[in-house]
Amino acid sequence: MVATTETIAAVEDATGAYKYGFVTDIETEKAPKGLNEDIIAFISAKKNEPEWMLEWRLKAYRHWLKMDSPDWAKLNIPEIDYQDVYYYAAPKSAEGPKSLDEVDPELLATYEKLGIPLNEQKMLAGVAVDAVFDSVSVATTFREELAKSGVIFCPISEAIREYPELIKKYMGSVVPVADNYFSALNSAVFTDGSFVYIPKGVRCPMELSTYFRINEKNTGQFERTLIIAEDNSYVSYLEGCTAPQRDENQLHAAVVELVAMEDAEIKYSTVQNWYPGDETGKGGIYNFVTKRGICRGDRAKISWTQVETGSAITWKYPSCILKGRDSVGEFYSVAVTNGAQQADTGTKMIHLGEGSRSTIISKGISAGKSQNTYRGLVEVHKPAEGARNFTQCDSLLVGDKCGAHTVPYIVSRNPSGKIEHEATTSRISEDQLFYCLQRGMDEEESVSLIVNGFCKEVMKELPMEFAVEAQKLIGISLEGSVG
Amino acid sequence: MNLLEIKNLHAAIGDTKILHGIDLTINRGEVHAIMGPNGSGKSTLSYVLSGRDGYEVTEGEILLDGESVLEMEADERARAGMFLAFQYPVELPGVTGMSFLRAAVNARRREAGEDEVDQLEFVKLVRAAAADLGVDNEMLKRAVNVGFSGGEKKRYEILQMALLKPSLAVLDETDSGLDVDALKIVSDGVNAQRGDDCGMLVITHYQRLLSHIVPDFVHILAGGRIIKSGDKSLALEVEENGYAGLVNAA
Numbered sequence: 001m002v003a004t005t006e007t008i009a010a011v012e013d014a015t016g017a018y019k020y021g022f023v024t025d026i027e028t029e030k031a032p033k034g035l036n037e038d039i040i041a042f043i044s045a046k047k048n049e050p051e052w053m054l055e056w057r058l059k060a061y062r063h064w065l066k067m068d069s070p071d072w073a074k075l076n077i078p079e080i081d082y083q084d085v086y087y088y089a090a091p092k093s094a095e096g097p098k099s100l101d102e103v104d105p106e107l108l109a110t111y112e113k114l115g116i117p118l119n120e121q122k123m124l125a126g127v128a129v130d131a132v133f134d135s136v137s138v139a140t141t142f143r144e145e146l147a148k149s150g151v152i153f154c155p156i157s158e159a160i161r162e163y164p165e166l167i168k169k170y171m172g173s174v175v176p177v178a179d180n181y182f183s184a185l186n187s188a189v190f191t192d193g194s195f196v197y198i199p200k201g202v203r204c205p206m207e208l209s210t211y212f213r214i215n216e217k218n219t220g221q222f223e224r225t226l227i228i229a230e231d232n233s234y235v236s237y238l239e240g241c242t243a244p245q246r247d248e249n250q251l252h253a254a255v256v257e258l259v260a261m262e263d264a265e266i267k268y269s270t271v272q273n274w275y276p277g278d279e280t281g282k283g284g285i286y287n288f289v290t291k292r293g294i295c296r297g298d299r300a301k302i303s304w305t306q307v308e309t310g311s312a313i314t315w316k317y318p319s320c321i322l323k324g325r326d327s328v329g330e331f332y333s334v335a336v337t338n339g340a341q342q343a344d345t346g347t348k349m350i351h352l353g354e355g356s357r358s359t360i361i362s363k364g365i366s367a368g369k370s371q372n373t374y375r376g377l378v379e380v381h382k383p384a385e386g387a388r389n390f391t392q393c394d395s396l397l398v399g400d401k402c403g404a405h406t407v408p409y410i411v412s413r414n415p416s417g418k419i420e421h422e423a424t425t426s427r428i429s430e431d432q433l434f435y436c437l438q439r440g441m442d443e444e445e446s447v448s449l450i451v452n453g454f455c456k457e458v459m460k461e462l463p464m465e466f467a468v469e470a471q472k473l474i475g476i477s478l479e480g481s482v483g
Numbered sequence: 484m485n486l487l488e489i490k491n492l493h494a495a496i497g498d499t500k501i502l503h504g505i506d507l508t509i510n511r512g513e514v515h516a517i518m519g520p521n522g523s524g525k526s527t528l529s530y531v532l533s534g535r536d537g538y539e540v541t542e543g544e545i546l547l548d549g550e551s552v553l554e555m556e557a558d559e560r561a562r563a564g565m566f567l568a569f570q571y572p573v574e575l576p577g578v579t580g581m582s583f584l585r586a587a588v589n590a591r592r593r594e595a596g597e598d599e600v601d602q603l604e605f606v607k608l609v610r611a612a613a614a615d616l617g618v619d620n621e622m623l624k625r626a627v628n629v630g631f632s633g634g635e636k637k638r639y640e641i642l643q644m645a646l647l648k649p650s651l652a653v654l655d656e657t658d659s660g661l662d663v664d665a666l667k668i669v670s671d672g673v674n675a676q677r678g679d680d681c682g683m684l685v686i687t688h689y690q691r692l693l694s695h696i697v698p699d700f701v702h703i704l705a706g707g708r709i710i711k712s713g714d715k716s717l718a719l720e721v722e723e724n725g726y727a728g729l730v731n732a733a
Contacts, residue, residue, distance in 0.1 A: 434535050435573040439583070439643065440561040440590035449586055453577030453626065 020273065024106060030219070031088035037061065040188055043088050047157040047191070050164060056177070060187030063178040070181055073315055073344035074373045074405055078249070080286070085251055086219040087189045091133060128153055130194045130210040132223060140194075142206065151204050151235075152197040156224050159195035166197060170228055174257035174294050174321070182253040182288040182315075186222045190255065193223035198233040198264070207463055209238045212252075220251035227257070229264035231297060236267040238466055249277075249312060253288045262297025262324065267305070269462055270318075271470050274310035276477070279368065281340030284312025291318035295327030295353070303330040304347065305461040307470040309477040312341060317375065319348035322356035322384070329358040332458040334470075336451075336477045337370030337402070346376035346407075351384035351417065360391040363455045365474075366402035367481035373405040380417035387414065393423040396454050398447065398481045448475035484549050486511045486682040487532075487651055493542035494531045501527045503707040504543070509682040511650070516685045516693055518718060519704035520726040525686045526570065528704070529655045532684075533567045534560045547651065562594040566649030568640040570656040575627040580639060583627045584609055584646055591647065612645045616672045633660030634669075641672040652676070653684045658692035670695030690722035705730045 031042050040061055044054040069077070091106075128142035130153065146153050152163065160167050177187045194210045212223060229235055252274060260266050268291075277284025287310075293302035304318040320329030331347035349358035358378065366372040372395070380387045395404035406423050428450050436446035452459065452471050459467055487509040494502040501524045509515050519525050531538045532545060534557035545552050552560050575583065589599045600608075613623060616638045628636050637657055644652055654673065658666055673696050677683065685696055693701070693715065701717040702709045703726070711717065711729055721729065 429573075430536065431573045432575060434557060435569065435575070436586075437557040438533055438535075438561050438567050438569075439587035439647070440558055440594070441586055442558045442590070443556075445586065445590070446558075449578055449583070450575060453575055456577035 034083040060177040064184035067181045089219045132212045150199040156193045156195045174292050183290040186253050186255040190222045190224035193225040196227040198229045198235045200230040201232045204235040211240045223254045225256040228259045231261045232263040234265045238269040240271045256291040258293030260300035263299045265301040267303045270306040272308045277312040279339040287311035287314045289316040294321040295324045298324040299326050300324045301328040305332040308335040309473045314343040316345045321350045323352045325353045326355040331360045332461045333362045334455045334458045336365045337372045338367040341370040344373040346374045348377040351380045351387035354385045357388045362393045364395045366404045367398035369401045371403045375407045377409040380412040382413050387417045389419045391421045395425040397427045488546040491543040512679045514683045514698045515700045516698035523704045524707040529653050564650035566652045568654040572628045572636040574629045580623040634665035655686045690718045693718045
C-alpha cells in the first residue's frame with residue numbers, strides 16, 4: 001500500500017487544521033427551531049410523504065418522549081437541548097433537481113472542494129454517489145446506469161414515494177422505532193439518506209456511496225439509510241461525512257438498516273470525518289448512530305468496515321443479526337481519537353442461525369486527552385448450534401494523557417458455540433519512533449506510518465478508492481499528538 | 484573538509500555521564516572501527532551521534548561536513564546523511580519492508596527538493612539491491628523486522644543503507660546475531676558501499692567482523708574515552724590479549 005507518501009502529502013497540505021471546516025454560503029429554507037408534532041408534520045409535508053409515513057413518524061416521536069438518553073457508555077455527554085436545534089434545513093435551490101445540470105453550482109462547488117466531484121465525467125470510475133446536504137439529497141449520480149441492471153439507488157425520501165411497499169416492509173424491521181433513544185428520535189425527524197435495492201442475482205456493477213455534509217448552523221442531521229440485497233446479490237456501499245468548523249456542538253443521529261437475503265452479501269464501509277471540535281473540546285459533532293444489519297437468509301453475509309476519525313463524541317455500534325444458517329457477520333474498525341474527543345464504539349454480533357460465524361477486528365488509537373472505548377457484544381442463542389466468533393481488540397496509546405478501554409460482553413446460550421476474544425494495549429514505543437526518525441521521516445510521518453501499520457488489517461478491507469483517503473485521514477487526525 | 488569531527492564530546496543519560504571527552508575525525512572514504520569492552524560507551528556514542536532523545540551532550544561538539552549537528556533532531560541528521568545500522572533493528576507491525584524503504588527514500592528526496600520516487604522504478608531499484616544482499620521479494624512484503632531472523636534483520640539494515648546512500652554510516656554491532664555465512668553476506672554488502680563518498684564508523688565487540696570489513700583505523704573505547712588508536716593490527720592485538728591489558732595501561 002502507498003500509506004506513507006500519501007499520508008505525508010496529506011499532512012503537509014492540511015497544515016494542522018481540519019480541512020473540511022469551511023461553510024457554504026447558500027440560501028436555506030429552515031423549519032423553525034425545536035421539536036414537536038407540527039415540526040414533524042412540516043418535515044413530512046416538505047418531503048411530500050404519504051399519510052402512513054407521517055403516522056409512523058408521530059408514533060416514533062411519542063415513544064421518544066417517554067424515553068431517556070442512554071447513559072451506559074463511557075462518555076461524558078453534556079445535556080442536549082433538543083428544542084434548540086433545527087430539524088430541517090435545505091438549500092432553497094435543492095427542491096427537486098432532476099438532473100445534475102439543474103443542481104445549484106454552489107453545491108457542486110462544495111462537493112468538488114470536499115473531493116467529491118458530482119460531475120459524472122470527473123468522478124472516480126465505478127462509484128455512484130448520493131450527496132446529502134443538511135436535510136436533503138442534492139444529487140444522485142449514475143442512476144440510469146444502475147437502473148439498467150435493476151439496481152435502485154435514490155434518496156430515501158424519494159423511495160418513500162416511489163417504492164412504498166419496500167419501505168413499509170423493511171423500514172424499521174431491523175432497527176425498530178423504539179430500539180433506543182436516538183433511533184426513536186431519528187425515526188421521528190429523519191430527513192434524507194439513501195435507499196438501495198439490489199434485485200435477485202445481481203452483482204451491483206459499481207460502488208455506491210453517500211456523502212453526508214452538515215452545513216447549516218445549529219442544525220441536526222438525521223439521515224436514514226436502507227439497503228436491501230435480495231437472494232444471491234452483492235453490493236459494496238461507502239459513506240463519507242464532513243461538517244464545517246463551528247464553536248457549537250451539532251447533532252447527528254442516523255439510522256442505517258441492512259437486509260441481506262439468502263446468499264446475499266452487503267459490504268458497508270464508513271469513513272467518518274465529522275468536525276471533531278478543537279483541542280479544548282469546543283465544538284464538534286455529536287455522532288449518535290444506530291447501524292444494524294440482518295442476515296435473513298442462509299449463507300448471507302454482512303461486513304461493516306469503519307474508519308472513525310471525526311466527531312467530538314461517537315456513540316456507534318454497527319451490528320449484525322445472524323439469523324440465516326451459516327450466515328456471516330464481520331466488523332472491522334479503526335477509531336482514532338485525539339484532542340478532547342470521546343469515542344464509545346464497537347459492535348454486536350447476535351448469533352441465531354446454526355453455523356453462523358462472526359469476526360470482529362477493532363483497532364483503537366487514542367492520542368491527546370481523548371478517551372477511546374471498544375464496547376462489543378457477542379451473543380450466541382440456543383438455536384445457533386456450532387456458532388463461532390473471533391474477536392480481536394487492539395488499542396494503541398499515543399502520549400500519556402489519553403485513555404483506551406475495552407468492554408466486551410460475551411453471552412453463550414449454546415454449549416457448542418465457540419467464542420474467542422483477544423485484546424492488547426500498547427504504546428508507540430520510543431524505539432519504533434527513533435527507528436523511523438533515524439531513517440529520515442519526521443515525527444508526524446513516523447507516527448502516521450506506525451499507526452497505519454497498526455491498522456493495516458482493517459484498512460485492507462476498505463474499497464481501494466477510499467483506502468488512500470482513509471490513510472491520509474489517520475495521519476491528519478493525529479497531527480500534533482506527539483512532541 | 485572532514486566528514487565527521489567529534490571534539491571533546493561529553494554525554495550523559497540523565498545524571499549518568501557515559502562519554503568523557505571523545506575526539507575523532509572521519510574523512511570520506513575512510514572506515515574507522517571502534518572496539519571496546521561492554522559498558523565502554525560504544526552504543527551510547529552511536530545514539531549521541533544520531534541524536535536519539537534522552538542522550539544529552541554536556542560538552543563538546545559534533546560537526547558533520549563542518550556544520551554542528553547538536554541542535555538538529557534525529558530525522559534532520561538522518562536527512563543530512565547520517566545512517567545508523569541498528570544493533571537491534573525494531574519491529575514495525577503492519578508496515579511492509581517495501582513501503583518503509585519508500586518512505587525513507589522519499590523523506591530524503593523531499594529534503595533535496597526532488598520529486599518522490601516513481602513507484603515502478605523504485606521497485607526495480609530495490610529488487611536489484613535486495614538481490615545482492617540475498618533479500619527476497621517475499622521478505623519485502625512482510626512487516627519490517629517482524630518475525631525476521633537475526634540474519635534477515637541485519638541484511639535489511641544494510642539494504643536500507645544501500646538505498647539511502649548515507650555520507651556517514653554508523654554500524655552498531657552489525658555482527659551480533661550472525662552466523663558465519665550471514666556475516667559474510669552482510670560484510671560483502673557493506674564493503675560494496677565503501678568508496679570515496681562515504682565514511683564509516685564500525686562499532687564492534689569482536690575482531691571477527693573486522694577481518695571481513697577491514698578498517699583503515701581502529702580505536703579502543705573504554706570508560707567513555709578513546710584510549711588507543713591505531714591501524715587494523717590494533718584489532719588483532721585486542722583479539723590476542725583482550726581489552727584488560729590496554730585498559731590497565733591507559
